[in-house]
Amino acid sequence: MPKLKSITADAGSRLKTISGINEKHNPSEIELKWQKRWEEAKIYSPNLDKAQKPFYNLMMFPYPSAEGMHVGNMYAFTGADVYGRFQRMQGKAVFEPIGLDGFGIHSENYAIKANKHPVEQARTSEKNFYRQLKSIGNGFDWTRTVETYKPEYYKWTQWLFIQLFKAGLAYRKKAPVNFCPSCKTVLADEQVEDGLCERCNSIAEKRDLDQWFFKITKYADRLLAGLSQIDWAEKVKTAQKQWIGKSEGVNLRFKIKDMDIHFEMFDSVPQTFMAQTFTVIAPEHKMVYELVKGTEHEKPVMEFIKTIKKKKSINKFDLEKKPEGIFTGRYLEYTPTGKSIPIWVASYAIYGYGTGVVNCSAHDERDFIFAKRYGISLHPVMFPKDPVEAKKVKNLEYCYHHAEDGILQEPVEFKGRKWEEVRGDIVHYIEKQGYGKAQAQYHLRDWLISRQRYWGPPIPMIYCQTCSWQPVQEKDLPVKLPFIEDYKPLGTGQAPLASHPEFYKTKCPKCKGDAKRETDVSDTFLDSAWYFLRYVSTDIETMAFDTERVKKWLPVNMYVGGAEHSVLHLLYSRFITMCLHDLGLISFEEPFTKFRAHGLIVKDGAKMSKSKGNIVVPDAYIKKFGADSLRCYLMFTGPFDMGGNFRDSGIEGMSRFLKRVWALVHRKKDSMNNKSGSKKSLLGSNEALVFMNKTIKKVTGDIGNLKYNTAIAGLMEYYNFLSSQKYIAIEEFRVLLKLLAPLAPHIAEELWEYIGEKFSIHQQFLPDFNESILKASYLTIAIQINGKLRGVLTVTSQFSKDKDRVEQLAKESDKIKKYLKAKEIKKIIYIEGKVINFVVT
């Protein structure tokens, strides 16, 4: 410990150099110094093979496309880092990696806009992003970064594709898919929001194209069931649940009159199956043509389908409120009622859901409207209890549906029973009668994985005339993405690589004959669906990931990221993890044990966006105020999962706070007791002891619950208390700095050194609080008259235990006497240590 020149207590205003340390807080100087020192000492690079108590602290890696990292990214990373540092200071070996999700449409679109080749753009972005990421003071392990666009990474993305193909989970099919005319590629369902491309907001068209899919639907039930096993933000779980969209019901099966064809139709409300009076089929359904072929209906029906398809192709269709339809001339032999019911083509039937054929009745809003519009007969079988209402339903005045206490009339076996309670029995009945079978339907579709773009891993498949699709042999991986000048998307349904025979001309891996490579690349979300496995294995070239390390470090202990990935990245990652589990490559099914979604940072109340030009880049703030100030400010704006509002004046306030802490430590250090210990003890007064313990409890509790805003408020209160004290004990400084360390790592480290402690504060244990000290402190008890606050009492906690004495003391206070005068006390309620309430007349 350096010798100190003694300074007087009010020396805060006089700047002096003490033993070479400038008394004024200079953030950029100390931040660079400690960042360098931390990296040299490798305090954030745990030994992945030997670490005890491993803790994998992950945050979603950024797309490094745009102008650079903005404060929104920094907010997420800082919040995640505070948690990681908190775990490290509880003795965990924290692994906190970072990388770049640099492949994909997002980055490529940016490169096109900036008129740079994506390869070149990636190089620039990487440099810029890593520089920024280093400046924010996170405890990243810089020895293990991952960039999805590097061959050593995407080699394994391709390998993963091949594993899925071999397991029968990757397949090709022609299907109506979403196509973005601006990005000139197909998109997955998850990447279309309200009919618009999530990247560029163009209207997504429907096109019939031959594409690669991953069979995520096979995992629908497990993806759903797994949600109850993991500790995730509830809103994300709900979003996934809704996206998977499981709906249970029955599949009914009936013959078409005069044809040797049976139709199956899904019904999620089987209770009213006796009400079916017509059937509708989706316009895209292949069977429609079979129904009308050679009949008088063929021409009008096919015309109708053409019109509807046109409307659907521009996705304008959902704007149409009125359902449209046309009669096919065919009937279904509906055995339950013994009637032949007409089959219509209807615009509102969805080809991709259920069987594309719907059984229709008076008890469904859309069916009801459709039937009324086209004069199709309806036959209600369920009625309200109220006879007046029941008559209205009978007269088809309105559609009666989903009524919990609706009374069934048919079938006779269930007459008089309630809709709500009869469901299970009806399903059983339908099965017994042989009308159909219980079944579930899902909203989830298979994951469309191919993209007709350049900037991604080429899909490692080869097409051979004789042997059909063959995977590239693993020894030939990676299929390198060649550098081509004409990388821009074509919009023809073909990827840019399709213009490069030197790329696609190859030999079939099986028969060695002439063959053609797949020229599409895979979706970016495949790159990011497994990166958390690669982080622990970046030094390994022979495997996608090291099984032993994965066993040691995964599943991820804490994952922090944006809720916008609820049904994208977070669902895909779970799916890929389950696939790898089933392939016997890993032992767990869920990749992220705990996930928390961070909130959004807005600027002066408005969402940050490029078009508004209000994106805040952290660099200038870090330069001016330091990363510590910006970190604390961002964390202080609100609860971490709610986000906050970025205001310049706010960060100035935080900067002031850190300066005050700095000044306090420097100013009061001469009054501290040093470790050798004078008689004044290592601790301060009793009051100080209580305050310290209270602060430890509050701050550690809040950080653990990601309530950083109140943790900082607690630290400020502690500062305010300490600065009012004449003497501050060394332990009080130690506690202050340790609690500050996760939030403001640089200044805490600097001051830690200044008070003579050993490097590094980030390898210390957080202090424990002593509950018995808290219990022994003074309490303030509120005195109420009829629930209104009329005074307070300050007593020891011992005293507070005695109701009679508290009551006596309260009654004796002058203020209370006044209120109790000439009143009859009816009741006295005493809540120990908190409140005493006199209920009077």
Next chain:
RNA sequence: GCCCAGGUGGCGGAAUGGUAUACGCGGUAGUCUCAAAAACUACUAGUCGCAAGGCUGUGUGGGUUCGACUCCCUCCCUGGGCACCA
């Protein structure tokens, strides 16, 4: 339409059945200074009052309770998710 968050001073927010507005920002006054900035000190929900003190107050209206920002019901608003899903 269904589901999930949320609505508290001039502003960000705190308090999840027991002293509403912690902490910070902003503001006002003061100290220091030739002056300014910085820093520091005090005050800062509204309202009535010289004051002591009183009254009102957590989106709306009601309820439960000795006591409600907190629990229950009604409605309104904001943000997010799902949506011709049969």
